[in-house]
Amino acid sequence: MLNQKQILNRRHWVFDMDGTLTVAAHNFDQIREELGLEPGIPIVKTLDSMPPEKANPLRERLQQIEIELAREAEPAEGLMALLNALQSKGCKLGIVTLNTKENAWITLEALGIEEYFEEYFVMGRSCTEPKPSPEAVQKMMQEWDSDLDDTLVIGDFLYDLQMGRNAGTATIHVDPSSEFEWPEMADIQCSSLKELQSLLV
Numbered sequence: 001m002l003n004q005k006q007i008l009n010r011r012h013w014v015f016d017m018d019g020t021l022t023v024a025a026h027n028f029d030q031i032r033e034e035l036g037l038e039p040g041i042p043i044v045k046t047l048d049s050m051p052p053e054k055a056n057p058l059r060e061r062l063q064q065i066e067i068e069l070a071r072e073a074e075p076a077e078g079l080m081a082l083l084n085a086l087q088s089k090g091c092k093l094g095i096v097t098l099n100t101k102e103n104a105w106i107t108l109e110a111l112g113i114e115e116y117f118e119e120y121f122v123m124g125r126s127c128t129e130p131k132p133s134p135e136a137v138q139k140m141m142q143e144w145d146s147d148l149d150d151t152l153v154i155g156d157f158l159y160d161l162q163m164g165r166n167a168g169t170a171t172i173h174v175d176p177s178s179e180f181e182w183p184e185m186a187d188i189q190c191s192s193l194k195e196l197q198s199l200l201v
Helices: 004-008 028-035 043-048 052-071 079-088 101-111 135-144 158-167 193-200
Strands: 012-015 092-096 151-155 170-174 188-190
Touching: 004 188, 004 193, 012 135, 028 043, 028 052, 043 052, 052 101, 079 092, 079 193, 092 135, 135 151, 135 158, 151 158, 158 170, 170 193, 188 193
Parallel strands: 012 092, 012 151, 151 170, 170 188
Antiparallel strands: none
């Protein structure tokens, strides 16, 4: 079984964005209601399953909602310290988000952290199969020429952890509520990026 030090010494870190790098601002129940979708269903997959004439107007509205949220994004506690620590260790960083790539960059610019990420390694929902598919992680690993023992996935939601598990990497669950609903899916559990950064020392 892997120990914490082995996991945190990995050099390739793949982050979720909204709610992990940012303070959670997406009220997905409210977004579903505004789009006329049933409660609890996955938004992106549901839109993908609809006929284009029905899905496209909803995608446009979703994009508007997400751009507004991206422009107002606030950094999660400890974000800059963690990124600086990882950069100083020579780590490679990526993002996999269910948001669009465009909105991801708006978010990164709002947070002032765009310099930490290369364009290819910021993947939105149209870049690959969406989470919990491991495709985005696998593409990054191929480009980095990294392997499963040197890569980990960090996120705040089940799909992030499933993506990491499906790819075969270690996973870190960051949960500000400290409820940690899916303990079997995470190798490390932290209540904040600040706590995660403190574990690197």
